[in-house]
Amino acid sequence: MRVTCDSASIISSHKQRIAAQRLESVLLAMVAADVAANANVDALAAAVAAVALDTHVARQHMQRGEEARVCGRRDDALRWYTAGVAWLHQQLYNDPTAPPSQTAQLLLVQLLTHQSSCLLLKDDRRGALDCADRAIALMVELPQHVRDGEVERARLDELQRLRARAQHAHSLCFMSDFADNDALRAHLRACSRCNCFLPPADSQPSSARARLEHAVQQCGMEPVATLLQLSSKHLSLHLQQPDDVAPAAAGIEEAVWDAIAFVSSRMHDSFCIVSLADDTFWSLERRAAAQLQRATELLARCNWASAAACCFVARKSLARNGHIPAEPPLCLLYCQLARSLTLAYMHVGCLDDAHDVASQASRALDAAVDEQRLLAEQLIELINTLDESEELEAHHGEPAACGVICLTDEVAAQHMRVCRKCRCFFPMPDGGIPPVRTRLQRLESVLAPAASSETRFEATARLLGGGVSAAAVRSVVLDNETAVAAAVTVRQRFHAKVQLISTVLPGICHAFAHPGAADARLPFDITLLSAHTQSPYLMVQAPVNSTGDLYHQLAYIFWCRAAHAAPCRVVLCRDATQTTRDASERALTFVRQLGLAACFEDREVLGNGSQPAARQVKAETALAATHMSIIDSPPSR
Amino acid sequence: MQRHGYVNVTAVLRRSFSKHATPMFEQHPMLLDYAKQHMKAVRGAMRHDARQLVVLHYRTSHGANGEQQNFAALAMSVIHHCAQAQFHVAVIYADDRRQAQDLVHPSVIAHLRPFQDAGVRRIALGQDLGKLAHLALLLCLHAQRTQLRLAGVVGNTSGTLDLAALIGLPVLNLHTFAGAVATAVDYQAYRLMLQALWLRARATVELNGQGIGMVSE
Numbered sequence: 001m002r003v004t005c006d007s008a009s010i011i012s013s014h015k016q017r018i019a020a021q022r023l024e025s026v027l028l029a030m031v032a033a034d035v036a037a038n039a040n041v042d043a044l045a046a047a048v049a050a051v052a053l054d055t056h057v058a059r060q061h062m063q064r065g066e067e068a069r070v071c072g073r074r075d076d077a078l079r080w081y082t083a084g085v086a087w088l089h090q091q092l093y094n095d096p097t098a099p100p101s102q103t104a105q106l107l108l109v110q111l112l113t114h115q116s117s118c119l120l121l122k123d124d125r126r127g128a129l130d131c132a133d134r135a136i137a138l139m140v141e142l143p144q145h146v147r148d149g150e151v152e153r154a155r156l157d158e159l160q161r162l163r164a165r166a167q168h169a170h171s172l173c174f175m176s177d178f179a180d181n182d183a184l185r186a187h188l189r190a191c192s193r194c195n196c197f198l199p200p201a202d203s204q205p206s207s208a209r210a211r212l213e214h215a216v217q218q219c220g221m222e223p224v225a226t227l228l229q230l231s232s233k234h235l236s237l238h239l240q241q242p243d244d245v246a247p248a249a250a251g252i253e254e255a256v257w258d259a260i261a262f263v264s265s266r267m268h269d270s271f272c273i274v275s276l277a278d279d280t281f282w283s284l285e286r287r288a289a290a291q292l293q294r295a296t297e298l299l300a301r302c303n304w305a306s307a308a309a310c311c312f313v314a315r316k317s318l319a320r321n322g323h324i325p326a327e328p329p330l331c332l333l334y335c336q337l338a339r340s341l342t343l344a345y346m347h348v349g350c351l352d353d354a355h356d357v358a359s360q361a362s363r364a365l366d367a368a369v370d371e372q373r374l375l376a377e378q379l380i381e382l383i384n385t386l387d388e389s390e391e392l393e394a395h396h397g398e399p400a401a402c403g404v405i406c407l408t409d410e411v412a413a414q415h416m417r418v419c420r421k422c423r424c425f426f427p428m429p430d431g432g433i434p435p436v437r438t439r440l441q442r443l444e445s446v447l448a449p450a451a452s453s454e455t456r457f458e459a460t461a462r463l464l465g466g467g468v469s470a471a472a473v474r475s476v477v478l479d480n481e482t483a484v485a486a487a488v489t490v491r492q493r494f495h496a497k498v499q500l501i502s503t504v505l506p507g508i509c510h511a512f513a514h515p516g517a518a519d520a521r522l523p524f525d526i527t528l529l530s531a532h533t534q535s536p537y538l539m540v541q542a543p544v545n546s547t548g549d550l551y552h553q554l555a556y557i558f559w560c561r562a563a564h565a566a567p568c569r570v571v572l573c574r575d576a577t578q579t580t581r582d583a584s585e586r587a588l589t590f591v592r593q594l595g596l597a598a599c600f601e602d603r604e605v606l607g608n609g610s611q612p613a614a615r616q617v618k619a620e621t622a623l624a625a626t627h628m629s630i631i632d633s634p635p636s637r
Numbered sequence: 638m639q640r641h642g643y644v645n646v647t648a649v650l651r652r653s654f655s656k657h658a659t660p661m662f663e664q665h666p667m668l669l670d671y672a673k674q675h676m677k678a679v680r681g682a683m684r685h686d687a688r689q690l691v692v693l694h695y696r697t698s699h700g701a702n703g704e705q706q707n708f709a710a711l712a713m714s715v716i717h718h719c720a721q722a723q724f725h726v727a728v729i730y731a732d733d734r735r736q737a738q739d740l741v742h743p744s745v746i747a748h749l750r751p752f753q754d755a756g757v758r759r760i761a762l763g764q765d766l767g768k769l770a771h772l773a774l775l776l777c778l779h780a781q782r783t784q785l786r787l788a789g790v791v792g793n794t795s796g797t798l799d800l801a802a803l804i805g806l807p808v809l810n811l812h813t814f815a816g817a818v819a820t821a822v823d824y825q826a827y828r829l830m831l832q833a834l835w836l837r838a839r840a841t842v843e844l845n846g847q848g849i850g851m852v853s854e
Binding site for chain 2: 562
């Protein structure tokens with residue numbers, strides 16, 4: 001067959017696309033007849049140019065979409081694909097009389113495939129299904145010999161998978177406990193959900209949790225969390241069944257809770273379990289009661305995370321616009337869930353959340369009667385436990401240093417085995433003990449950026465774990481060396497072990513950074529404590545305190561006690577001869593009246609020590625000046 | 638403070654102060670009676686309108702602390718400004734050595750002298766109850782803050798004012814800096830810094846023609 005083309009007429013044609021389509025048909029015919037060698041080269045070039053021109057914009061859209069997708073900008077990618085599809089569709093079908101170009105059709109299929117994939121990732125399953133269906137319909141329209149191409153077959157397979165994923169809620173089935181890997185692989189082949197999500201492989205892990213971990217590795221947390229969100233709805237479908245069917249879902253339910261807890265722990269977010277509360281089945285009260293029972297069982301098995309998930313969901317479903325339900329049975333149920341949730345939160349270290357939950361429930365039971373009274377008392381007891389828990393310090397996002405620096409790794413290992421603050425503050429990937437230098441550098445990195453005295457003050461207070469430690473960091477603001485020197489004096493005169501909490505750490509860090517320069521100056525033997533030292537400590541303030549600072553010292557002691565930490569003994573400096581004698585006597589009387597005399601050392605300063613000028617004196621001078629008397633009288637009460 | 642939150646920290650401290658003072662309160666019921674009686678009187682004086690209450694915590698010192706003494710000149714200005722802003726004012730005089738003169742103004746509805754009115758000031762016998770009476774008054778103030786429509790406590794740098802902040806009362810601390818140009822952190826400014834973590838916002842205002850560093854809760 002011989003074909004001739006008028007290239008000029010094609011190029012100048014007002015309807016390039018139609019001409020190109022005709023040419024394309026001709027070219028396809030030529031290829032089919034193996035007569036391409038006889039074609040007019042110019043005409044072929046012109047036809048190709050025309051076809052390229054026809055799809056140029058769409059190709060650009062696809063390329064930009066690809067770039068955005070590779071960079072992780074899914075929204076941008078989706079916009080490019082959508083725009084490309086719209087443009088190409090309009091080009092293809094704006095003239096119903098002209099048959100569509102096969103090349104453009106294939107390009108449209110490609111764009112629709114990408115668009116479907118993006119929509120699926122955004123959890124728009126209906127949109128993804130529509131796109132996949134449109135693409136498949138376009139493929140079906142293509143001639144058989146085109147569809148038989150290797151690329152086209154792969155494209156069709158991909159579209160079928162996308163369609164299946166969109167249809168099957170894109171969720172894991174969470175079946176677990178397979179006898180062996182062969183059974184698992186058989187299941188994966190047969191299960192459309194697993195097949196879509198986790199194609200079977202020889203190395204496929206067997207448990208639901210392990211598969212989930214695998215999925216996280218493969219897909220990242222975001223899509224997996226989305227899957228779980230959807231899977232939780234799948235769970236609710238099971239729970240909607242009559243009672244005799246529900247037990248059959250228990251295994252799946254177990255796996256889902258496990259997976260939810262796992263994702264919650266990984267994401268530090270509970271959004272995926274919130275969705276459970278959106279589904280309505282059974283009565284509200286019955287569902288919450290079932291969850292409470294299940295949470296109790298989980299708590300008994302020390303499965304804190306799952307118990308928390310159970311209670312969280314049920315409690316949220318009971319809440320009316322965020323408020324506790326007013327009806328007595330629901331209110332009681334809500335508070336029982338709150339108690340279980342508090343316990344679970346306490347065990348997983350979410351102490352602030354635990355406190356909030358217990359406080360809210362406790363307030364609701366203010367006017368409690370009968371069985372509610374016992375619950376109210378239990379909640380108050382939990383709140384008191386939380387208030388006084390030492391974990392209040394240890395489990396917060398920004399860890400606090402404990403203030404104990406151990407010189408040798410051996411001592412550090414002993415200390416860190418028992419000190420949770422240190423384990424939080426000096427995390428090591430392998431769980432080992434960081435060397436001394438690393439620990440000091442870590443501390444220094446916290447303090448060093450604080451340039452001004454005030455910001456350093458704040459940084460140190462932060463490091464110490466709270467505002468009430470402010471009284472202990474006075475020496476940092478003015479002079480580190482003063483504190484160290486005062487510690488020397490205290491040790492010599494009081495024969496007591498001295499713990500200079502973090503206040504002198506910058507100085508110590510500096511000494512470590514320049515060994516030799518400060519060895520003679522820094523009294524390491526008293527500033528650094530070993531892990532097993534249990535001797536009483538002294539906190540000395542520089543400059544000497546006024547009586548008004550007593551309130552800060554009391555706050556420090558109260559906070560330490562609330563955290564079950566032994567407070568340093570505080571040196572009270574007073575002037576018994578001058579005009580402020582009454583004030584100092586009042587301060588001493590006050591600490592006796594509060595029953596806290598044992599927490600203070602009474603230090604008498606001769607001279608005009610209470611006057612403003614004398615308050616600036618260095619503690620070492622003040623402490624070295626005269627004798628010291630210990631408050632040894634019993635509390636007045 | 639930043640980690641645990643203002644509410645949690647002050648709740649722990651307030652409970653601790655209250656718990657440790659309770660045996661003395663039981664032993665000397667006049668302390669709580671004194672506080673409740675005055676709070677009732679303040680509520681009575683406020684019942685005619687819906688104005689809020691500002692407590693002026695007036696601490697003067699006659700020797701040891703010149704900066705505290707300087708506050709006397711500003712106290713009337715503060716009351717005047719509060720009156721202009723439609724607040725009731727109650728004054729707590731936190732000085733027991735000398736009877737500070739009453740700050741007389743139509744907006745001042747109560748004069749509270751816990752260090753003197755407790756009536757059992759027997760320092761020589763070691764039974765001075767002034768600080769306990771002051772503590773009882775502040776705890777009562779916190780407990781009844783809603784009924785009293787308490788806007789806050791205004792005062793000058795003092796440990797007694799710090800106590801109000803420690804137990805959770807909103808405090809505005811008007812601090813007088815010693816020098817026009819700060820060359821070093823002096824002791825009184827340092828005391829302000831000691832309280833820094835209890836204070837939320839900072840600003841400098843010009844009040845009555847004098848430069849006043851204002852640190853507000």
